[in-house]
Amino acid sequence: MEQLLQQIEQLKQEINAFEGVNGEAAEAFRIKYLGTKGIIKGLMGEMKSVPNEQKKDFGQVMNSLKQLAEEKWESLKGAEDNSTTESGIDWSLPGDAASVGGRHPISLVRNQIVSIFKRLGFAIAEGPEIEDDWHNFTALNLPENHPARDMQDTFYISQNPDWLLRTHTSSVQARMMETHKPPIRIICPGRVYRNETISARAHCFFHQVEGLYVDEHVSFADLKQTLYFFVKEMFGKDVKVRFRPSYFPFTEPSAEMDISCSVCGGSGCSLCKHTGWVEILGCGMVHPKMLDNFGIDSNKYTGFAFGMGMERICQIKYRVNDLRLYSQNDVRFLKQFTGGI
Numbered sequence: 001m002e003q004l005l006q007q008i009e010q011l012k013q014e015i016n017a018f019e020g021v022n023g024e025a026a027e028a029f030r031i032k033y034l035g036t037k038g039i040i041k042g043l044m045g046e047m048k049s050v051p052n053e054q055k056k057d058f059g060q061v062m063n064s065l066k067q068l069a070e071e072k073w074e075s076l077k078g079a080e081d082n083s084t085t086e087s088g089i090d091w092s093l094p095g096d097a098a099s100v101g102g103r104h105p106i107s108l109v110r111n112q113i114v115s116i117f118k119r120l121g122f123a124i125a126e127g128p129e130i131e132d133d134w135h136n137f138t139a140l141n142l143p144e145n146h147p148a149r150d151m152q153d154t155f156y157i158s159q160n161p162d163w164l165l166r167t168h169t170s171s172v173q174a175r176m177m178e179t180h181k182p183p184i185r186i187i188c189p190g191r192v193y194r195n196e197t198i199s200a201r202a203h204c205f206f207h208q209v210e211g212l213y214v215d216e217h218v219s220f221a222d223l224k225q226t227l228y229f230f231v232k233e234m235f236g237k238d239v240k241v242r243f244r245p246s247y248f249p250f251t252e253p254s255a256e257m258d259i260s261c262s263v264c265g266g267s268g269c270s271l272c273k274h275t276g277w278v279e280i281l282g283c284g285m286v287h288p289k290m291l292d293n294f295g296i297d298s299n300k301y302t303g304f305a306f307g308m309g310m311e312r313i314c315q316i317k318y319r320v321n322d323l324r325l326y327s328q329n330d331v332r333f334l335k336q337f338t339g340g341i
């Protein structure tokens with residue numbers, strides 16, 4: 001009797017622990033425990049070996065076991081009725097929503113810039129991010145020990161051969177003039193690197209777009225008109241521009257271009273540092289020495305070049321005030337740009 005009671009106790013635990021959600025599992029459970037050749041029927045047969053005075057107690061224990069098994073079976077069947085089909089898959093469950101991705105704000109800005117210049121007949125050129133000293137500096141009229149090299153803190157990779165991470169996309173200008181004869185009309189979007197401490201206003205890498213147009217009779221007026229067209233398309237027809245004299249070793253004369261602040265409309269805010277103007281690019285007429293460096297006759301050909309930071313354009317367009325946001329991949333930031341092209 002002792003042994004029988006132990007066996008029953010074990011069965012109860014087994015029944016409680018039984019898990020299964022489909023029809024097959026419920027039926028297997030029924031056959032195993034409640035069937036005509038099932039465990040419970042078999043145990044009932046033991047009644048005859050139980051001493052008479054204990055028969056009543058044994059009967060009660062067996063009844064509670066049977067009740068437990070029946071309840072379990074009902075619940076297994078119930079689970080099947082409510083949530084599953086024969087295959088065990090609930091076709092009525094709602095699907096997992098697939099979230100729609102979006103382009104990175106820098107990609108949005110690059111696509112817009114590219115499409116505007118494409119309409120003016122500019123082709124796209126690309127170059128390597130790991131450059132040599134010649135294409136990044138020397139060919140651009142920045143010989144060794146030239147003080148203007150300090151304008152851009154450089155990541156040097158090796159000294160001999162002198163590999164470095166390009167500090168500007170002007171290196172692509174150099175590569176284009178090296179391999180192509182005028183007319184050259186290109187823009188080069190790409191990533192550039194500078195050895196700067198990362199903060200809201202500076203980063204060790206960012207993105208630029210360089211433009212270059214070399215042909216006969218290219219003038220400063222062409223440069224101005226091209227950039228004027230660009231900013232109107234990019235920021236709207238009410239935008240104003242101004243050029244300030246500047247210095248770049250590879251252009252002469254050189255200028256920096258400001259646009260009227262699109263955030264405050266000129267009345268003064270933190271973006272324009274209360275001046276009403278924001279600087280967006282550097283530009284100028286290609287230095288004759290640079291043309292000569294590549295065997296382009298500087299008496300016959302002239303050219304203009306310009307370069308701008310995409311993060312800057314993005315900042316003005318989307319009011320992003322911390323450069324670090326572009327590379328942190330925080331989806332809460334990136335999600336705000338879904339829907340762009």
Ligand code: PHE
Pocket residue numbers: 167168169170210248251282283284305306307308
């Ligand atoms: N390369 C310059 C810079 O990175 C920008 C520039 C490009 C200026 C072309 C003039 C002409 O600051």
